[in-house]
Amino acid sequence: MKTMARTQLPKLDTLSMVTMGLLMAMQLVLSRFTIGNQFLRLSFTFLVVALIAKWFGPWWGMMTAALVDVVGTLLTGNPYFVGFTISAILGSLIYALFLYHHEVTWTRLIIAQLLIALVVNTLLNTWWLNIMYQTPFWGLLPMRALKQVIVSPIQVVLLYLLLKSHVIQTIQHRLKTK
Amino acid sequence: MSKFIFGRYLPLSSVVHRLDPRNKLLLSFCYIILVFLANSWVSYLILIAMTLGAIWASKIRLGFFLRGIRPLIWLIIFTVILQLLFSPTGGHVYWHWAFINITQFGVINAGYIFIRFLLIIMMSTLLTLSTQPLDIATGLASLMKPLRWVKVPVDTLAMMLSIALRFVPTLMDEAQKIMNAQRARGVDFGEGGLIKQAKSLIPLMVPLFMSAFNRAEDLSTAMEARGYQDSEHRSQYRILTWQRRDTVTWLIFGVGLILILISRRW
Numbered sequence: 001m002k003t004m005a006r007t008q009l010p011k012l013d014t015l016s017m018v019t020m021g022l023l024m025a026m027q028l029v030l031s032r033f034t035i036g037n038q039f040l041r042l043s044f045t046f047l048v049v050a051l052i053a054k055w056f057g058p059w060w061g062m063m064t065a066a067l068v069d070v071v072g073t074l075l076t077g078n079p080y081f082v083g084f085t086i087s088a089i090l091g092s093l094i095y096a097l098f099l100y101h102h103e104v105t106w107t108r109l110i111i112a113q114l115l116i117a118l119v120v121n122t123l124l125n126t127w128w129l130n131i132m133y134q135t136p137f138w139g140l141l142p143m144r145a146l147k148q149v150i151v152s153p154i155q156v157v158l159l160y161l162l163l164k165s166h167v168i169q170t171i172q173h174r175l176k177t178k
Numbered sequence: 179m180s181k182f183i184f185g186r187y188l189p190l191s192s193v194v195h196r197l198d199p200r201n202k203l204l205l206s207f208c209y210i211i212l213v214f215l216a217n218s219w220v221s222y223l224i225l226i227a228m229t230l231g232a233i234w235a236s237k238i239r240l241g242f243f244l245r246g247i248r249p250l251i252w253l254i255i256f257t258v259i260l261q262l263l264f265s266p267t268g269g270h271v272y273w274h275w276a277f278i279n280i281t282q283f284g285v286i287n288a289g290y291i292f293i294r295f296l297l298i299i300m301m302s303t304l305l306t307l308s309t310q311p312l313d314i315a316t317g318l319a320s321l322m323k324p325l326r327w328v329k330v331p332v333d334t335l336a337m338m339l340s341i342a343l344r345f346v347p348t349l350m351d352e353a354q355k356i357m358n359a360q361r362a363r364g365v366d367f368g369e370g371g372l373i374k375q376a377k378s379l380i381p382l383m384v385p386l387f388m389s390a391f392n393r394a395e396d397l398s399t400a401m402e403a404r405g406y407q408d409s410e411h412r413s414q415y416r417i418l419t420w421q422r423r424d425t426v427t428w429l430i431f432g433v434g435l436i437l438i439l440i441s442r443r444w
Contacts, residue, residue, distance in 0.1 A: 014406060017334060018398040021341030022349075022390045028342065029349045035368065035375040042372070044379065063330065067318075067339055074314055077246050077306035079298040080206065132210075132298070134291050135257040136264070154376055167384045171391045 012060075019175065020056060020064055023048050027068050028075070042151050046091070046116075047162050053095035054104075054163065055175060061100075065092035083128030087120045094120070104163045106156075113156045117148040187310050193423060194236035194308045199317030201424040205431060206305045212431075212438060213297055219286075220441040222293050228434045229297050236308050246303035247296065254295045261288040315339050316416050333409035341397070349390060356385050 012020075027048040034041040053061040069088035073080050098112040122145050130137040162168055189195075194202075216222050233243065247254070262284050309317075319336035326332050357367060360381045367378055 012334065014398040014402050015395060017338060017409075018341060018401065019391060019394040021338040022345055022394045022397075024338060024342035025345035025349050026386070026390055028346050029353060032350075033353075033379075035379065036372055040372065042376070044383070047383070063335055064338065067335055068342075070318065071315065071339065071343075074203075074302075074318075075306060075311055077303045078249070079210070079302040081210070129253070133253070133257055133295055134261070135253060136260045139260045139264075140256070150372075154372060158376060161380065162383065165384060167388050171387065174391070174395070 012056075016056065016175065020052060020060060023052050024064055024068050028072055031072055031076075040147060040150060042154065044158075046155055047159065049088075049092050050095045050099060050159055050163070051168070053092050054099040055172065057100045058093050058096035061092040061096045062089045065089050079132070081128060081132050083131065084125070087124050087128065090124070091116050091120050099163075104160065106160065109156050109159050109163075113152050113159070117152045117155075122148050188238055188242065188307045190237050190308075192235060192237040192308070194232065194304070196423070197308075197427065198418055198420050198424045199309050199313040200320055200418060201420065201427060202305055202309055203314070203317050203321060205427060206301055208431065209301050210298060212435060213294055215435075215438055215442070216294075217290075217442055221438045222290065224434060224437050224441060225297055226293070228430070229300055231430075232304060233300065236304055238304070238307050242307060243300045243303050246299050250295070250299060254292065257295075258288045258292050261291055311343055312340075315343050316418060320418060331409070333412070337409045345390075345393070348393075349386070352389055353382065353386055356382055356389075 027045050030044045030048060034043045036042050049061070049065055052064055056064075065088040066085050069085045070080065073084070094112050094115050098108045102108060122141065126135075126137055126141050126144050129135045129140060212228075213225060216225050233240065262280060264284075306314075315336075319332070319339065322330070322332045322335070361367065365378055365381050367382070368375060369378070
């Protein structure tokens with residue numbers, strides 16, 4: 001079956017492994033860069049999550065996403081909570097399901113982004129905050145949903161630009177031909 | 179930007195600093211469960227005593243911990259106010275207007291939630307302030323070992339993680355350099371609306387990805403030249419040792435757990 005080949009854990013050569021390590025470093029670095037104003041902040045870690053998912057597939061994507069979430073949280077001194085790791089894993093899985101072994105199209109990106117924005121960032125993350133700090137779920141939900149509504153189109157456009165960019169295509173080609 | 183990711187570690191010599199990183203990771207995970215268990219003022223008092231005790235043992239000034247609270251301040255205020263205004267009726271009603279009730283129950287609940295926030299943040303700040311990033315990574319890799327049984331490539335992941343941590347400062351410098359170079363050519367970072375800001379980041383991201391990949395190629399070639407084949411069949415240079423003080427922390431934790439379980443009634 002075609003899907004079976006897709007769900008196996010691909011064996012890594014040294015270059016792929018090191019590349020993933022550097023992409024993880026990139027994710028930790030990018031989490032420090034945010035744009036926006038004091039009400040709305042947007043970080044660029046999703047770009048790297050999508051790249052790892054596109055190049056290395058769901059299994060490596062989910063494992064590195066979990067690891068970066070745990071390490072990133074611990075290193076910045078934020079309280080650790082398993083829920084957010086689950087969110088990170090799901091986000092990476094969704095990107096991989098839509099991008100790994102598939103041509104990047106607007107439809108694919110938009111559906112993936114919608115799923116992540118709705119299920120992961122809005123519903124799950126608000127729920128985790130509710131469990132962790134007893135923040136009122138329905139009180140927080142509208143604000144967090146509004147943020148996703150504003151941010152999602154920007155994320156889709158940025159993802160498209162990055163994944164279609166000449167540089168990323170070149171790197172992808174070099175990864176595959178090695 | 180100036181808040182560097184590794185800058186938060188405070189090199190002091192205290193009992194907490196010398197604890198095994200694996201132990202500190204486990205303790206901070208279990209501490210959150212402890213916070214979930216607490217539900218009465220006596221149990222919160224025990225938690226506060228434990229937390230302040232740990233902070234005192236670390237010899238780190240309290241001000242550093244207050245700084246950890248700052249990023250979450252809006253969430254804290256929002257939650258506490260909502261709890262205060264819209265809690266279910268119970269106990270003495272202090273103030274009543276339309277659908278807003280400030281009740282005794284609400285005030286107590288808001289107080290609990292505020293303390294819960296503070297405690298969770300303080301303990302996780304303590305972990306980062308007293309443990310070096312590389313130690314956290316080594317500890318984490320060693321705690322992941324059992325996942326081998328479910329076919330998780332733990333050694334490869336540990337290798338990736340140590341590569342990642344090693345390259346965070348390098349990529350950070352690189353990002354800073356590229357930013358300055360692009361500024362010199364007239365790119366305004368952090369100016370204008372959201373879309374303009376996002377667009378200005380492309381001249382940063384694209385070169386950063388390219389340079390990261392070039393580094394990856396060089397590094398992997400160098401690793402293979404030094405005899406690297408796979409992550410499994412290797413020995414370890416960094417070895418962690420569990421000491422008596424690590425066992426003692428669990429005794430203290432156990433006593434705290436029992437006291438909290440007993441005090442849940444009051």
